[in-house]
Amino acid sequence: MPATMKDIARLTGLSLATISKYLNGGHVLPANQRAIEQAINQLGYTVNSVARSLKTRRSMTIGVLIPHLENVFSTSIISELEDKLHQVGYSTIICDYHHDPEMEAEKLDFLAHRQIDGLVMMPLSGCRDALVKLRERQIPVVLIDRPVEGLDCDAVLVKNRKASFQAVSRLAEAGHERIAIICGPQGVYTADERLYGYMDALKHYQIKLDEDLVQYGNYDTKSGYVLTARLLDRQKPPTAVFVTNHEMTYGSVLAVNERDLLMPKQLSLIGFDHKLLNQVLRPPLAVVTQPLKQIGQTVAELLVHRLTGINRQEPAIIKYLDAVWHDGGSYGPLS
């Protein structure tokens, strides 16, 4: 059995209170310090963090609930976040809900039962009630990517509308008037914002909106592939396509490759978040990416601020971060 503080007490003749005081930075006489340290080394004692958590009412654990762990968007953020949390002594419980609303609710419930000190979440759908309950318990919540209506908590969001506007502007400036967009699902905050940015750009460049060029996918590879194929196989295909997330960008490239279409001569394509395709394809795919490391850092800062602050009742903070443009040769003038 692992040594407990009682074993240290027996070996040193000191009280539990003194040993605890020493371990937690209190002042203890030098001779007692040495005796405690020697006993710790001798017995290989480590604090039982569970017992500590029970008494202090802090588990030193943060729950992180994400829609898909294999998504680069998720992993870059979590990697950054886990480091930052570790630096201040927190452990990170990971839960992947695989884009499934029921699993989202199930794993949120699971985390809520775990005495987490805080929650980081990329929400998908209607978990507002469960989140409100967490907030009632003064558990800090930081949302990533999309806010939850009616929930007063911190969030780190990307300026998706602006990013989309800028990407589509590139296509418009290259002379394209038949610019298609492959959106995410209607009603999803990020998808809506990216669509609005597209519309903003069309309006700005006085290009008439053609509803047939607006396709709604599920933010997965397959819908990127299928919708791109559908657009390209039309009698009157678009001359340019803007794809609005990482997975659909990949699917789109698959469909383009399958038809051996040359970019930018035969089709202009701009993707989202898929930085690898910006670097591997010839010509490089132009992509607009979310600043993943910065998101992770910002989330960590917000959360740590809440966890370590005296007054946890400050108003919610919403941070908007700019996307990053990675130019490439996948779009150009009409030919």
Add this chain to the structure above:
Amino acid sequence: MPATMKDIARLTGLSLATISKYLNGGHVLPANQRAIEQAINQLGYTVNSVARSLKTRRSMTIGVLIPHLENVFSTSIISELEDKLHQVGYSTIICDYHHDPEMEAEKLDFLAHRQIDGLVMMPLSGCRDALVKLRERQIPVVLIDRPVEGLDCDAVLVKNRKASFQAVSRLAEAGHERIAIICGPQGVYTADERLYGYMDALKHYQIKLDEDLVQYGNYDTKSGYVLTARLLDRQKPPTAVFVTNHEMTYGSVLAVNERDLLMPKQLSLIGFDHKLLNQVLRPPLAVVTQPLKQIGQTVAELLVHRLTGINRQEPAIIKYLDAVWHDGGSYGPLS
């Protein structure tokens, strides 16, 4: 403050023992069941898992220590593992050590202090002593990818030697005699195995080993790029290259693309693990991949077996899984 079992006891007039018995599946009279359930609903009671962990000496938490969260190899496995653990009530603490041996040791120590019930780890280097201590505490450990010398614990490994043999055999069968390999660091189990498989194939096809065609990288994108460039820029470059991990494969493709070399006419290239390049590039890059989902499942099975088994002293189990071949047009006959 969240309701405790004492609040339920007050409301129902029942003892803590009865309530606990009910919550943990024991038999309680129907009238008492109803009273307890009603009180739980009324007060929004949830079990304090920290208190439960202290008493039961089980945290229901598994530590997962990996070298790089942004690596697809890691995320696929963890995604699978997290699901399986969740299904049996365990939470998954993630720790990313960024290929840094000191951080590996630090985060292993961090996890060891966390009363984890088990550990899953992709080891990098000399953490044997810390792992031995965990094993002494009867904490199940499952290693992924590489064993640790002198450590008696479960492991899930891929037949890297065989995978390498098979990939290089393809190049040999296509007639190549100047086949280069970009290995990982010497002394790293997987790197050594993949090199041995290369050597086995050369021997099998009676191709003389040319040490200049054996390059040692650091299993990162940069070394894949640099070493491929070095090989290709020689006066007498290899006609074929086998790159032995995901990141170096990507780096290699970057170097090939930069020189506008055509595959397979000017160079035959086979990669490792980078399934995306198998699907996106034209022609598709031939790759041999590790069966990530299967690894995750196997790890979870081993661990759950240890966690739920009566006799935790069974001999260590080492599972070897076959790699998967994804054919592509990136290699072919000499031209």
Add this chain to the structure above:
DNA sequence: CTTACAGAGCGAAACGTTTCGCTCTGGTTA
């Protein structure tokens, strides 16, 4: 010399749940 105060250590209780062993009750069997 006496008083006051600060430093140091300690005992006891608490955190919220689980579990063991005891007691009681009701039903069944002889």
Add this chain to the structure above:
DNA sequence: TAACCAGAGCGAAACGTTTCGCTCTGTAAG
């Protein structure tokens, strides 16, 4: 009717740490 047994509930203690309030001691100041 009496004895036995199983089911049900309960009280108390335990898990390992933290923290509060009390006591003691030594030093400095009046």
